[in-house]
Amino acid sequence: MPTRCYSDVCMTEYAIGVDIGGTNLRAAAVTREGEMIDKISGTTNVAAGRDRVILDLVSNIRELLDRVGAEGFTGVGIGIPGFILLEKGMIVGSHNMPGFDNYPVRDDISQRLSSQVVLENDANAAALGESWIGAGKGVSDLVLLTLGTGIGGGIISRGKVMHGFVGMAGELGHITIMPYGNPCGCGNRGCLEKHASATAIESMANLMALGENVSARQVYELAMKGEERAKRIFESMGRALGLGLATLINIFNFPLYLLSGGVLPAWDFFAPGMFDEVNARSFTYKNTNTRIEKATLGNEAGLYGAAYLPFQAKQDK
Protein backbone atom coordinates (compact mmCIF):
# COMPACT_ATOMS: atom_id res chain seq x y z
CA MET A 1 0.00 0.00 0.00
CA PRO A 2 1.48 3.38 -0.99
CA THR A 3 2.47 5.49 1.94
CA ARG A 4 3.41 9.05 2.75
CA CYS A 5 5.98 9.46 5.47
CA TYR A 6 6.94 12.30 7.83
CA SER A 7 10.13 11.52 9.67
CA ASP A 8 9.24 8.17 11.26
CA VAL A 9 5.44 8.28 10.78
CA CYS A 10 4.08 6.79 7.56
CA MET A 11 0.53 6.90 6.29
CA THR A 12 -1.45 5.92 3.23
CA GLU A 13 -2.88 8.82 1.27
CA TYR A 14 -6.40 8.02 0.16
CA ALA A 15 -9.65 9.69 -0.88
CA ILE A 16 -13.26 8.57 -0.86
CA GLY A 17 -15.16 8.52 -4.13
CA VAL A 18 -18.94 8.34 -4.10
CA ASP A 19 -21.30 7.44 -6.92
CA ILE A 20 -24.96 8.19 -6.34
CA GLY A 21 -27.86 6.91 -8.41
CA GLY A 22 -31.62 6.75 -7.94
CA THR A 23 -31.58 3.87 -5.45
CA ASN A 24 -27.96 2.90 -5.07
CA LEU A 25 -25.09 4.62 -3.43
CA ARG A 26 -21.54 3.38 -3.65
CA ALA A 27 -18.49 4.70 -1.90
CA ALA A 28 -14.88 3.58 -2.27
CA ALA A 29 -11.59 4.41 -0.60
CA VAL A 30 -8.93 4.79 -3.28
CA THR A 31 -5.24 5.52 -2.79
CA ARG A 32 -3.32 8.25 -4.59
CA GLU A 33 -1.95 5.51 -6.84
CA GLY A 34 -5.41 4.33 -7.85
CA GLU A 35 -5.72 1.25 -5.66
CA MET A 36 -9.23 0.63 -4.29
CA ILE A 37 -8.65 -0.42 -0.69
CA ASP A 38 -12.24 -0.63 0.53
CA LYS A 39 -15.76 -0.23 -0.81
CA ILE A 40 -19.33 0.11 0.43
CA SER A 41 -22.54 -0.44 -1.49
CA GLY A 42 -25.40 1.29 0.25
CA THR A 43 -28.88 2.30 -0.71
CA THR A 44 -30.63 5.60 -0.75
CA ASN A 45 -34.03 6.66 -1.86
CA VAL A 46 -33.83 9.79 -3.93
CA ALA A 47 -37.63 9.93 -3.89
CA ALA A 48 -37.53 10.23 -0.08
CA GLY A 49 -36.06 13.68 -0.47
CA ARG A 50 -32.88 15.61 -0.15
CA ASP A 51 -32.38 15.35 3.61
CA ARG A 52 -32.66 11.57 3.54
CA VAL A 53 -30.16 11.33 0.67
CA ILE A 54 -27.65 13.57 2.44
CA LEU A 55 -27.96 11.57 5.67
CA ASP A 56 -27.42 8.32 3.77
CA LEU A 57 -24.45 9.79 1.94
CA VAL A 58 -22.81 11.03 5.11
CA SER A 59 -23.39 7.83 7.08
CA ASN A 60 -21.95 5.67 4.32
CA ILE A 61 -18.89 7.88 4.03
CA ARG A 62 -18.45 7.86 7.83
CA GLU A 63 -18.62 4.07 7.88
CA LEU A 64 -15.93 3.84 5.25
CA LEU A 65 -13.83 6.41 7.10
CA ASP A 66 -14.15 4.37 10.30
CA ARG A 67 -13.06 1.24 8.51
CA VAL A 68 -10.07 2.71 6.70
CA GLY A 69 -9.05 5.23 9.36
CA ALA A 70 -8.56 8.98 9.40
CA GLU A 71 -4.85 8.72 8.72
CA GLY A 72 -3.97 9.83 5.19
CA PHE A 73 -7.56 10.82 4.38
CA THR A 74 -7.50 13.52 1.72
CA GLY A 75 -11.16 14.29 1.00
CA VAL A 76 -14.38 13.22 -0.66
CA GLY A 77 -15.42 13.39 -4.32
CA ILE A 78 -19.03 12.80 -5.31
CA GLY A 79 -20.32 11.95 -8.79
CA ILE A 80 -23.88 13.18 -9.26
CA PRO A 81 -26.33 12.85 -12.16
CA GLY A 82 -26.89 16.56 -12.84
CA PHE A 83 -25.20 19.81 -13.69
CA ILE A 84 -22.84 21.10 -11.05
CA LEU A 85 -22.39 24.78 -10.25
CA LEU A 86 -18.74 24.37 -9.31
CA GLU A 87 -18.16 27.59 -7.46
CA LYS A 88 -21.35 27.39 -5.46
CA GLY A 89 -21.16 23.63 -4.92
CA MET A 90 -24.76 23.22 -5.99
CA ILE A 91 -26.67 21.00 -8.41
CA VAL A 92 -29.07 22.34 -11.04
CA GLY A 93 -31.53 20.83 -13.46
CA SER A 94 -31.18 17.33 -12.10
CA HIS A 95 -34.38 15.42 -12.77
CA ASN A 96 -32.74 12.53 -10.94
CA MET A 97 -32.10 14.50 -7.75
CA PRO A 98 -35.31 16.34 -6.91
CA GLY A 99 -35.03 18.95 -4.18
CA PHE A 100 -31.32 19.54 -4.67
CA ASP A 101 -31.61 22.57 -6.96
CA ASN A 102 -30.00 25.64 -5.42
CA TYR A 103 -29.22 23.89 -2.15
CA PRO A 104 -25.58 24.25 -0.92
CA VAL A 105 -25.13 20.49 -0.86
CA ARG A 106 -21.33 20.53 -1.06
CA ASP A 107 -20.89 22.81 1.93
CA ASP A 108 -23.53 20.92 3.92
CA ILE A 109 -21.77 17.57 3.45
CA SER A 110 -18.38 19.21 3.95
CA GLN A 111 -19.44 20.61 7.33
CA ARG A 112 -20.98 17.34 8.50
CA LEU A 113 -17.80 15.46 7.66
CA SER A 114 -15.33 18.24 8.47
CA SER A 115 -13.69 17.39 5.18
CA GLN A 116 -13.01 18.76 1.74
CA VAL A 117 -15.82 17.75 -0.65
CA VAL A 118 -15.70 18.06 -4.45
CA LEU A 119 -18.78 17.55 -6.63
CA GLU A 120 -18.73 16.44 -10.23
CA ASN A 121 -21.23 15.35 -12.85
CA ASP A 122 -21.23 11.53 -12.92
CA ALA A 123 -20.36 11.22 -16.63
CA ASN A 124 -17.47 13.64 -16.17
CA ALA A 125 -16.28 11.68 -13.14
CA ALA A 126 -16.32 8.48 -15.21
CA ALA A 127 -14.25 10.15 -17.94
CA LEU A 128 -11.77 11.36 -15.32
CA GLY A 129 -11.55 7.86 -13.84
CA GLU A 130 -10.78 6.30 -17.22
CA SER A 131 -8.20 9.00 -17.86
CA TRP A 132 -6.58 8.43 -14.45
CA ILE A 133 -6.26 4.66 -14.27
CA GLY A 134 -8.50 3.15 -16.96
CA ALA A 135 -8.30 2.77 -20.72
CA GLY A 136 -7.04 6.34 -20.93
CA LYS A 137 -4.23 6.04 -18.41
CA GLY A 138 -1.44 8.37 -19.44
CA VAL A 139 -3.67 10.17 -21.97
CA SER A 140 -4.44 13.73 -20.88
CA ASP A 141 -6.98 14.49 -23.63
CA LEU A 142 -9.89 12.17 -24.27
CA VAL A 143 -13.63 11.90 -24.67
CA LEU A 144 -15.76 9.25 -22.96
CA LEU A 145 -19.22 8.37 -24.29
CA THR A 146 -21.44 6.28 -22.01
CA LEU A 147 -24.00 4.35 -24.03
CA GLY A 148 -26.86 3.60 -21.67
CA THR A 149 -30.51 4.65 -21.43
CA GLY A 150 -29.25 7.95 -22.78
CA ILE A 151 -25.76 8.93 -23.89
CA GLY A 152 -23.58 10.69 -21.36
CA GLY A 153 -20.31 12.32 -22.17
CA GLY A 154 -17.21 13.59 -20.46
CA ILE A 155 -14.35 15.57 -21.98
CA ILE A 156 -10.90 15.52 -20.40
CA SER A 157 -8.60 18.26 -21.67
CA ARG A 158 -5.05 18.70 -20.33
CA GLY A 159 -5.91 16.15 -17.63
CA LYS A 160 -8.96 17.99 -16.38
CA VAL A 161 -12.71 17.84 -16.88
CA MET A 162 -13.99 20.48 -19.32
CA HIS A 163 -16.90 22.10 -17.53
CA GLY A 164 -18.04 25.03 -19.62
CA PHE A 165 -19.12 28.24 -17.97
CA VAL A 166 -22.14 26.84 -16.12
CA GLY A 167 -20.98 23.22 -15.86
CA MET A 168 -22.97 21.98 -18.84
CA ALA A 169 -20.14 21.00 -21.19
CA GLY A 170 -19.95 17.45 -22.48
CA GLU A 171 -23.61 17.00 -23.36
CA LEU A 172 -22.43 14.76 -26.16
CA GLY A 173 -25.68 12.83 -26.36
CA HIS A 174 -27.17 16.02 -27.79
CA ILE A 175 -24.93 16.40 -30.81
CA THR A 176 -27.30 16.68 -33.77
CA ILE A 177 -26.50 13.81 -36.12
CA MET A 178 -29.43 14.42 -38.46
CA PRO A 179 -31.52 17.59 -38.67
CA TYR A 180 -34.89 15.83 -38.77
CA GLY A 181 -34.19 12.67 -36.83
CA ASN A 182 -36.04 11.38 -33.78
CA PRO A 183 -37.37 14.03 -31.40
CA CYS A 184 -35.57 14.50 -28.08
CA GLY A 185 -36.74 15.66 -24.68
CA CYS A 186 -34.18 18.47 -24.89
CA GLY A 187 -36.25 20.14 -27.63
CA ASN A 188 -33.97 19.13 -30.49
CA ARG A 189 -34.42 16.46 -33.15
CA GLY A 190 -31.88 13.92 -34.30
CA CYS A 191 -29.81 13.98 -31.10
CA LEU A 192 -27.14 11.28 -31.01
CA GLU A 193 -28.76 9.66 -27.98
CA LYS A 194 -32.05 9.22 -29.82
CA HIS A 195 -30.25 7.09 -32.42
CA ALA A 196 -27.46 5.31 -30.57
CA SER A 197 -28.51 4.61 -26.95
CA ALA A 198 -30.10 1.50 -25.45
CA THR A 199 -33.44 3.31 -25.66
CA ALA A 200 -32.86 3.97 -29.37
CA ILE A 201 -32.10 0.26 -29.86
CA GLU A 202 -35.42 -0.58 -28.17
CA SER A 203 -37.33 1.86 -30.39
CA MET A 204 -35.74 0.33 -33.46
CA ALA A 205 -36.69 -3.15 -32.21
CA ASN A 206 -40.26 -1.95 -32.12
CA LEU A 207 -39.98 -0.44 -35.61
CA MET A 208 -38.48 -3.67 -36.92
CA ALA A 209 -41.33 -5.69 -35.40
CA LEU A 210 -39.03 -7.59 -33.06
CA GLY A 211 -41.83 -7.32 -30.51
CA GLU A 212 -43.07 -4.73 -28.06
CA ASN A 213 -41.06 -3.95 -24.95
CA VAL A 214 -38.07 -5.86 -26.22
CA SER A 215 -35.06 -4.71 -24.21
CA ALA A 216 -31.72 -3.70 -25.72
CA ARG A 217 -30.29 -6.74 -23.96
CA GLN A 218 -32.80 -8.98 -25.76
CA VAL A 219 -31.98 -7.37 -29.10
CA TYR A 220 -28.34 -8.18 -28.39
CA GLU A 221 -29.22 -11.80 -27.60
CA LEU A 222 -31.20 -12.06 -30.82
CA ALA A 223 -28.24 -10.65 -32.75
CA MET A 224 -26.03 -13.29 -31.11
CA LYS A 225 -28.40 -15.94 -32.45
CA GLY A 226 -28.02 -14.52 -35.95
CA GLU A 227 -31.36 -12.67 -36.16
CA GLU A 228 -30.85 -10.33 -39.14
CA ARG A 229 -33.19 -7.57 -37.98
CA ALA A 230 -31.39 -7.38 -34.64
CA LYS A 231 -28.05 -7.16 -36.43
CA ARG A 232 -29.33 -4.36 -38.65
CA ILE A 233 -30.49 -2.44 -35.58
CA PHE A 234 -26.95 -2.49 -34.19
CA GLU A 235 -25.59 -1.52 -37.58
CA SER A 236 -27.85 1.56 -37.64
CA MET A 237 -26.93 2.37 -34.07
CA GLY A 238 -23.23 2.02 -34.88
CA ARG A 239 -23.51 4.28 -37.93
CA ALA A 240 -25.31 6.93 -35.85
CA LEU A 241 -22.54 6.70 -33.27
CA GLY A 242 -19.93 6.99 -36.02
CA LEU A 243 -21.57 10.18 -37.27
CA GLY A 244 -21.30 11.74 -33.82
CA LEU A 245 -17.75 10.49 -33.29
CA ALA A 246 -16.57 11.89 -36.66
CA THR A 247 -17.80 15.33 -35.61
CA LEU A 248 -16.09 15.03 -32.21
CA ILE A 249 -12.83 13.91 -33.82
CA ASN A 250 -12.90 16.80 -36.31
CA ILE A 251 -13.53 19.25 -33.47
CA PHE A 252 -11.07 17.98 -30.85
CA ASN A 253 -8.36 16.00 -32.61
CA PHE A 254 -7.88 14.12 -29.34
CA PRO A 255 -5.91 10.87 -29.49
CA LEU A 256 -8.56 8.76 -27.72
CA TYR A 257 -12.34 8.31 -27.67
CA LEU A 258 -13.68 5.75 -25.21
CA LEU A 259 -17.03 3.99 -25.16
CA SER A 260 -18.66 2.50 -22.09
CA GLY A 261 -22.11 1.66 -20.77
CA GLY A 262 -24.68 -1.09 -21.08
CA VAL A 263 -24.50 -1.24 -24.89
CA LEU A 264 -20.74 -1.97 -24.90
CA PRO A 265 -21.06 -5.81 -24.99
CA ALA A 266 -22.65 -5.41 -28.45
CA TRP A 267 -19.36 -3.88 -29.74
CA ASP A 268 -18.89 -6.57 -32.39
CA PHE A 269 -22.30 -5.77 -33.84
CA PHE A 270 -22.15 -1.96 -33.83
CA ALA A 271 -18.42 -1.31 -34.29
CA PRO A 272 -18.15 -2.15 -38.03
CA GLY A 273 -20.82 0.42 -38.99
CA MET A 274 -19.29 2.93 -36.55
CA PHE A 275 -15.77 2.62 -37.97
CA ASP A 276 -17.13 2.70 -41.52
CA GLU A 277 -18.78 6.08 -40.89
CA VAL A 278 -15.83 7.54 -39.00
CA ASN A 279 -13.46 6.51 -41.78
CA ALA A 280 -15.67 8.05 -44.43
CA ARG A 281 -16.43 11.22 -42.50
CA SER A 282 -13.30 12.26 -40.65
CA PHE A 283 -10.09 13.02 -42.54
CA THR A 284 -8.52 13.61 -39.14
CA TYR A 285 -9.35 10.02 -38.15
CA LYS A 286 -8.15 8.64 -41.46
CA ASN A 287 -4.87 10.54 -41.36
CA THR A 288 -3.83 10.12 -37.74
CA ASN A 289 -3.68 7.25 -35.28
CA THR A 290 -6.81 8.38 -33.45
CA ARG A 291 -8.14 5.52 -31.31
CA ILE A 292 -11.76 4.59 -30.56
CA GLU A 293 -11.74 1.95 -27.85
CA LYS A 294 -13.67 0.27 -25.08
CA ALA A 295 -13.42 1.84 -21.65
CA THR A 296 -12.10 -0.63 -19.10
CA LEU A 297 -13.36 0.43 -15.66
CA GLY A 298 -17.01 -0.38 -16.33
CA ASN A 299 -19.37 1.09 -13.76
CA GLU A 300 -16.50 1.71 -11.36
CA ALA A 301 -15.09 4.48 -13.59
CA GLY A 302 -17.24 7.06 -11.80
CA LEU A 303 -16.10 5.85 -8.38
CA TYR A 304 -12.43 6.10 -9.31
CA GLY A 305 -12.94 9.46 -10.98
CA ALA A 306 -14.82 10.83 -7.97
CA ALA A 307 -12.01 9.67 -5.68
CA TYR A 308 -9.45 11.38 -7.90
CA LEU A 309 -11.15 14.77 -7.51
CA PRO A 310 -9.82 15.62 -4.02
CA PHE A 311 -6.29 14.65 -5.07
CA GLN A 312 -6.57 16.89 -8.12
CA ALA A 313 -8.02 19.76 -6.07
CA LYS A 314 -5.13 19.47 -3.63
CA GLN A 315 -2.59 19.48 -6.46
CA ASP A 316 -4.09 22.68 -7.88
CA LYS A 317 -3.73 24.59 -4.64
Added chain:
Amino acid sequence: MPTRCYSDVCMTEYAIGVDIGGTNLRAAAVTREGEMIDKISGTTNVAAGRDRVILDLVSNIRELLDRVGAEGFTGVGIGIPGFILLEKGMIVGSHNMPGFDNYPVRDDISQRLSSQVVLENDANAAALGESWIGAGKGVSDLVLLTLGTGIGGGIISRGKVMHGFVGMAGELGHITIMPYGNPCGCGNRGCLEKHASATAIESMANLMALGENVSARQVYELAMKGEERAKRIFESMGRALGLGLATLINIFNFPLYLLSGGVLPAWDFFAPGMFDEVNARSFTYKNTNTRIEKATLGNEAGLYGAAYLPFQAKQDK
Protein backbone atom coordinates in the same frame (compact mmCIF):
# COMPACT_ATOMS: atom_id res chain seq x y z
CA MET B 1 2.97 53.67 -25.29
CA PRO B 2 3.26 50.99 -22.57
CA THR B 3 6.74 50.60 -21.24
CA ARG B 4 8.78 48.22 -19.13
CA CYS B 5 11.39 49.83 -16.92
CA TYR B 6 14.59 48.61 -15.26
CA SER B 7 15.98 51.20 -12.85
CA ASP B 8 16.29 54.22 -15.18
CA VAL B 9 15.97 52.41 -18.54
CA CYS B 10 12.44 52.03 -19.96
CA MET B 11 11.40 50.13 -23.03
CA THR B 12 8.25 49.15 -24.84
CA GLU B 13 7.56 45.43 -24.89
CA TYR B 14 6.30 44.40 -28.31
CA ALA B 15 6.00 41.38 -30.58
CA ILE B 16 5.66 40.99 -34.32
CA GLY B 17 2.64 39.14 -35.67
CA VAL B 18 2.64 37.87 -39.23
CA ASP B 19 -0.25 36.73 -41.37
CA ILE B 20 0.60 34.93 -44.56
CA GLY B 21 -1.75 34.19 -47.44
CA GLY B 22 -1.30 33.06 -51.03
CA THR B 23 -0.11 36.42 -52.36
CA ASN B 24 -0.18 38.77 -49.39
CA LEU B 25 1.94 38.96 -46.34
CA ARG B 26 1.21 41.29 -43.47
CA ALA B 27 3.29 41.95 -40.40
CA ALA B 28 2.48 44.13 -37.41
CA ALA B 29 4.29 45.26 -34.29
CA VAL B 30 1.92 44.99 -31.33
CA THR B 31 2.61 45.93 -27.72
CA ARG B 32 1.95 43.69 -24.73
CA GLU B 33 -1.19 45.73 -24.13
CA GLY B 34 -2.53 45.08 -27.64
CA GLU B 35 -1.67 48.36 -29.30
CA MET B 36 -0.59 48.06 -32.95
CA ILE B 37 2.33 50.46 -33.25
CA ASP B 38 3.42 49.71 -36.82
CA LYS B 39 2.40 47.57 -39.74
CA ILE B 40 3.72 46.37 -43.08
CA SER B 41 1.79 44.95 -46.02
CA GLY B 42 4.09 43.01 -48.27
CA THR B 43 3.64 40.51 -51.03
CA THR B 44 4.88 37.00 -51.47
CA ASN B 45 4.31 34.41 -54.10
CA VAL B 46 3.57 31.08 -52.51
CA ALA B 47 3.72 29.52 -55.97
CA ALA B 48 7.36 30.66 -56.27
CA GLY B 49 8.27 28.12 -53.65
CA ARG B 50 9.27 27.78 -50.07
CA ASP B 51 12.65 29.54 -50.18
CA ARG B 52 11.13 32.64 -51.78
CA VAL B 53 8.37 32.77 -49.17
CA ILE B 54 10.81 32.44 -46.29
CA LEU B 55 13.06 35.19 -47.72
CA ASP B 56 10.04 37.49 -48.13
CA LEU B 57 8.87 36.70 -44.61
CA VAL B 58 12.25 37.39 -43.07
CA SER B 59 12.88 40.62 -45.00
CA ASN B 60 9.48 42.03 -44.07
CA ILE B 61 10.00 41.18 -40.41
CA ARG B 62 13.49 42.72 -40.51
CA GLU B 63 12.12 45.91 -42.03
CA LEU B 64 9.55 46.18 -39.27
CA LEU B 65 12.21 45.44 -36.66
CA ASP B 66 14.40 48.20 -38.09
CA ARG B 67 11.54 50.65 -37.95
CA VAL B 68 10.39 49.90 -34.42
CA GLY B 69 13.79 49.06 -32.93
CA ALA B 70 15.25 46.08 -31.14
CA GLU B 71 14.46 47.44 -27.71
CA GLY B 72 11.59 45.56 -26.05
CA PHE B 73 11.28 43.09 -28.93
CA THR B 74 9.84 39.83 -27.56
CA GLY B 75 9.52 37.56 -30.57
CA VAL B 76 7.62 36.65 -33.73
CA GLY B 77 4.32 34.83 -34.14
CA ILE B 78 3.22 33.59 -37.57
CA GLY B 79 -0.28 32.59 -38.61
CA ILE B 80 -0.22 30.03 -41.40
CA PRO B 81 -2.98 28.35 -43.42
CA GLY B 82 -2.21 24.73 -42.51
CA PHE B 83 -1.78 22.28 -39.67
CA ILE B 84 1.13 23.02 -37.38
CA LEU B 85 3.24 20.33 -35.76
CA LEU B 86 3.90 22.39 -32.66
CA GLU B 87 6.84 20.51 -31.21
CA LYS B 88 8.65 20.20 -34.51
CA GLY B 89 7.73 23.68 -35.73
CA MET B 90 6.63 22.28 -39.08
CA ILE B 91 3.57 22.58 -41.31
CA VAL B 92 1.68 19.60 -42.72
CA GLY B 93 -1.10 19.10 -45.21
CA SER B 94 -1.16 22.71 -46.30
CA HIS B 95 -2.46 22.89 -49.86
CA ASN B 96 -1.88 26.63 -49.61
CA MET B 97 1.80 26.33 -48.73
CA PRO B 98 3.34 23.85 -51.18
CA GLY B 99 6.83 22.69 -50.34
CA PHE B 100 6.56 23.41 -46.63
CA ASP B 101 5.58 19.90 -45.54
CA ASN B 102 8.14 18.43 -43.15
CA TYR B 103 10.50 21.40 -43.47
CA PRO B 104 11.73 22.89 -40.16
CA VAL B 105 10.36 26.31 -41.07
CA ARG B 106 10.13 27.64 -37.50
CA ASP B 107 13.76 26.91 -36.68
CA ASP B 108 14.91 28.23 -40.05
CA ILE B 109 13.19 31.60 -39.54
CA SER B 110 14.22 31.67 -35.91
CA GLN B 111 17.89 31.28 -36.84
CA ARG B 112 17.75 33.88 -39.58
CA LEU B 113 16.23 36.41 -37.19
CA SER B 114 18.01 35.27 -34.02
CA SER B 115 14.61 35.45 -32.39
CA GLN B 116 11.95 33.30 -30.80
CA VAL B 117 9.38 32.25 -33.45
CA VAL B 118 5.98 30.68 -32.72
CA LEU B 119 3.82 29.16 -35.48
CA GLU B 120 0.06 28.84 -35.34
CA ASN B 121 -2.74 27.90 -37.70
CA ASP B 122 -4.26 31.13 -39.05
CA ALA B 123 -7.82 30.41 -37.88
CA ASN B 124 -6.52 29.60 -34.40
CA ALA B 125 -4.47 32.81 -34.40
CA ALA B 126 -7.60 34.79 -35.30
CA ALA B 127 -9.53 33.17 -32.43
CA LEU B 128 -6.68 34.01 -30.05
CA GLY B 129 -6.63 37.61 -31.29
CA GLU B 130 -10.37 38.03 -30.69
CA SER B 131 -9.98 36.48 -27.25
CA TRP B 132 -7.07 38.77 -26.42
CA ILE B 133 -8.33 42.18 -27.46
CA GLY B 134 -11.35 41.69 -29.73
CA ALA B 135 -14.99 40.74 -29.18
CA GLY B 136 -13.84 38.08 -26.70
CA LYS B 137 -11.65 40.32 -24.56
CA GLY B 138 -11.76 39.01 -21.01
CA VAL B 139 -13.38 35.73 -22.09
CA SER B 140 -11.02 32.78 -21.68
CA ASP B 141 -13.24 30.19 -23.40
CA LEU B 142 -14.66 30.84 -26.83
CA VAL B 143 -15.08 29.52 -30.34
CA LEU B 144 -14.48 31.58 -33.49
CA LEU B 145 -15.99 30.55 -36.82
CA THR B 146 -14.65 32.29 -39.92
CA LEU B 147 -17.21 32.25 -42.70
CA GLY B 148 -15.27 32.64 -45.92
CA THR B 149 -14.60 30.45 -48.95
CA GLY B 150 -14.62 27.62 -46.43
CA ILE B 151 -15.33 27.72 -42.72
CA GLY B 152 -12.36 27.93 -40.42
CA GLY B 153 -12.52 27.50 -36.70
CA GLY B 154 -10.51 28.20 -33.61
CA ILE B 155 -11.20 27.05 -30.06
CA ILE B 156 -9.81 28.98 -27.10
CA SER B 157 -9.98 27.06 -23.82
CA ARG B 158 -8.62 28.52 -20.56
CA GLY B 159 -7.07 31.32 -22.60
CA LYS B 160 -5.18 29.04 -24.96
CA VAL B 161 -5.64 27.56 -28.40
CA MET B 162 -6.87 23.95 -28.33
CA HIS B 163 -4.56 22.10 -30.70
CA GLY B 164 -5.38 18.43 -30.42
CA PHE B 165 -2.62 15.86 -30.50
CA VAL B 166 -1.40 16.57 -34.03
CA GLY B 167 -2.54 20.19 -34.28
CA MET B 168 -5.73 19.43 -36.18
CA ALA B 169 -8.32 20.51 -33.57
CA GLY B 170 -10.86 23.14 -34.50
CA GLU B 171 -11.80 21.82 -37.93
CA LEU B 172 -15.26 23.19 -37.26
CA GLY B 173 -16.12 23.54 -40.93
CA HIS B 174 -16.22 19.74 -40.98
CA ILE B 175 -18.90 19.20 -38.38
CA THR B 176 -21.49 17.00 -40.08
CA ILE B 177 -24.77 18.90 -40.04
CA MET B 178 -26.66 16.45 -42.23
CA PRO B 179 -25.63 12.87 -43.00
CA TYR B 180 -26.35 13.05 -46.74
CA GLY B 181 -25.77 16.71 -47.47
CA ASN B 182 -23.40 18.20 -50.04
CA PRO B 183 -20.17 16.28 -50.65
CA CYS B 184 -16.95 17.73 -49.26
CA GLY B 185 -13.34 17.52 -50.37
CA CYS B 186 -12.51 16.00 -46.98
CA GLY B 187 -14.38 12.83 -47.93
CA ASN B 188 -17.45 13.52 -45.80
CA ARG B 189 -20.91 14.71 -46.84
CA GLY B 190 -22.97 17.42 -45.22
CA CYS B 191 -20.02 19.30 -43.73
CA LEU B 192 -21.00 22.64 -42.21
CA GLU B 193 -18.79 24.50 -44.69
CA LYS B 194 -20.60 22.96 -47.65
CA HIS B 195 -23.85 24.54 -46.41
CA ALA B 196 -22.85 27.78 -44.70
CA SER B 197 -19.75 29.26 -46.40
CA ALA B 198 -19.52 31.85 -49.17
CA THR B 199 -18.98 28.96 -51.58
CA ALA B 200 -22.18 27.30 -50.33
CA ILE B 201 -24.03 30.58 -50.90
CA GLU B 202 -22.74 30.62 -54.47
CA SER B 203 -23.86 27.03 -55.09
CA MET B 204 -27.28 27.84 -53.75
CA ALA B 205 -27.44 30.90 -56.04
CA ASN B 206 -26.85 28.54 -58.93
CA LEU B 207 -29.52 26.12 -57.65
CA MET B 208 -31.97 28.97 -57.26
CA ALA B 209 -31.31 30.16 -60.81
CA LEU B 210 -29.89 33.49 -59.68
CA GLY B 211 -27.40 33.12 -62.50
CA GLU B 212 -24.12 31.31 -63.05
CA ASN B 213 -20.97 32.51 -61.34
CA VAL B 214 -22.91 34.82 -59.07
CA SER B 215 -20.66 35.70 -56.15
CA ALA B 216 -21.73 35.58 -52.51
CA ARG B 217 -21.27 39.34 -52.49
CA GLN B 218 -23.76 39.65 -55.39
CA VAL B 219 -26.24 37.39 -53.60
CA TYR B 220 -25.93 39.73 -50.63
CA GLU B 221 -26.56 42.77 -52.81
CA LEU B 222 -29.62 41.08 -54.31
CA ALA B 223 -30.92 40.31 -50.82
CA MET B 224 -30.42 43.98 -49.91
CA LYS B 225 -32.64 44.85 -52.88
CA GLY B 226 -35.34 42.56 -51.57
CA GLU B 227 -34.79 39.65 -53.96
CA GLU B 228 -36.68 36.77 -52.26
CA ARG B 229 -34.50 33.94 -53.59
CA ALA B 230 -31.37 35.65 -52.31
CA LYS B 231 -32.99 36.10 -48.90
CA ARG B 232 -33.97 32.43 -48.80
CA ILE B 233 -30.39 31.44 -49.59
CA PHE B 234 -29.17 33.33 -46.52
CA GLU B 235 -31.96 31.81 -44.46
CA SER B 236 -30.81 28.30 -45.46
CA MET B 237 -27.20 29.24 -44.80
CA GLY B 238 -28.15 30.65 -41.37
CA ARG B 239 -30.10 27.53 -40.44
CA ALA B 240 -27.15 25.34 -41.43
CA LEU B 241 -24.89 27.50 -39.29
CA GLY B 242 -27.37 27.27 -36.41
CA LEU B 243 -27.28 23.48 -36.63
CA GLY B 244 -23.51 23.48 -36.27
CA LEU B 245 -23.54 26.08 -33.51
CA ALA B 246 -26.14 24.13 -31.48
CA THR B 247 -23.85 21.11 -31.54
CA LEU B 248 -20.84 23.22 -30.52
CA ILE B 249 -22.80 24.84 -27.68
CA ASN B 250 -23.99 21.46 -26.38
CA ILE B 251 -20.44 20.14 -26.47
CA PHE B 252 -18.54 23.09 -25.00
CA ASN B 253 -20.95 25.19 -22.95
CA PHE B 254 -18.64 28.13 -23.63
CA PRO B 255 -20.04 31.61 -22.92
CA LEU B 256 -19.16 33.02 -26.35
CA TYR B 257 -19.25 32.00 -30.02
CA LEU B 258 -17.92 34.55 -32.51
CA LEU B 259 -18.50 34.80 -36.24
CA SER B 260 -16.19 36.54 -38.68
CA GLY B 261 -15.24 36.42 -42.35
CA GLY B 262 -16.54 37.68 -45.65
CA VAL B 263 -20.12 36.53 -45.05
CA LEU B 264 -20.46 38.57 -41.83
CA PRO B 265 -22.01 41.69 -43.47
CA ALA B 266 -25.03 39.51 -44.35
CA TRP B 267 -25.68 38.98 -40.59
CA ASP B 268 -29.17 40.52 -40.76
CA PHE B 269 -30.15 38.02 -43.44
CA PHE B 270 -28.69 34.84 -41.94
CA ALA B 271 -28.93 35.53 -38.20
CA PRO B 272 -32.71 35.02 -37.75
CA GLY B 273 -32.60 31.46 -39.16
CA MET B 274 -29.41 30.78 -37.20
CA PHE B 275 -30.88 31.87 -33.86
CA ASP B 276 -34.11 30.02 -34.63
CA GLU B 277 -32.23 26.73 -35.02
CA VAL B 278 -29.96 27.29 -32.03
CA ASN B 279 -32.96 28.07 -29.83
CA ALA B 280 -34.81 24.98 -30.97
CA ARG B 281 -31.80 22.67 -30.81
CA SER B 282 -29.73 23.63 -27.80
CA PHE B 283 -31.24 23.53 -24.31
CA THR B 284 -27.90 24.84 -23.10
CA TYR B 285 -28.32 27.94 -25.28
CA LYS B 286 -31.93 28.40 -24.21
CA ASN B 287 -31.17 28.07 -20.51
CA THR B 288 -27.99 30.10 -20.19
CA ASN B 289 -26.80 33.48 -21.39
CA THR B 290 -24.63 31.98 -24.13
CA ARG B 291 -23.72 34.67 -26.66
CA ILE B 292 -23.34 34.36 -30.43
CA GLU B 293 -21.83 37.60 -31.71
CA LYS B 294 -19.88 39.28 -34.46
CA ALA B 295 -16.13 39.25 -34.12
CA THR B 296 -14.72 42.77 -34.10
CA LEU B 297 -11.12 42.61 -35.36
CA GLY B 298 -11.98 41.70 -38.95
CA ASN B 299 -9.02 40.46 -40.94
CA GLU B 300 -6.60 41.88 -38.37
CA ALA B 301 -7.63 39.26 -35.79
CA GLY B 302 -4.98 36.87 -37.09
CA LEU B 303 -2.29 39.56 -36.93
CA TYR B 304 -3.10 40.40 -33.32
CA GLY B 305 -3.36 36.73 -32.38
CA ALA B 306 -0.03 35.93 -34.03
CA ALA B 307 1.60 38.81 -32.14
CA TYR B 308 0.16 37.51 -28.87
CA LEU B 309 1.83 34.12 -29.30
CA PRO B 310 5.37 35.14 -28.23
CA PHE B 311 3.97 36.93 -25.16
CA GLN B 312 2.01 33.81 -24.22
CA ALA B 313 5.01 31.54 -24.81
CA LYS B 314 7.12 33.77 -22.56
CA GLN B 315 4.47 33.70 -19.84
CA ASP B 316 4.39 29.90 -19.90
CA LYS B 317 8.10 29.56 -19.34
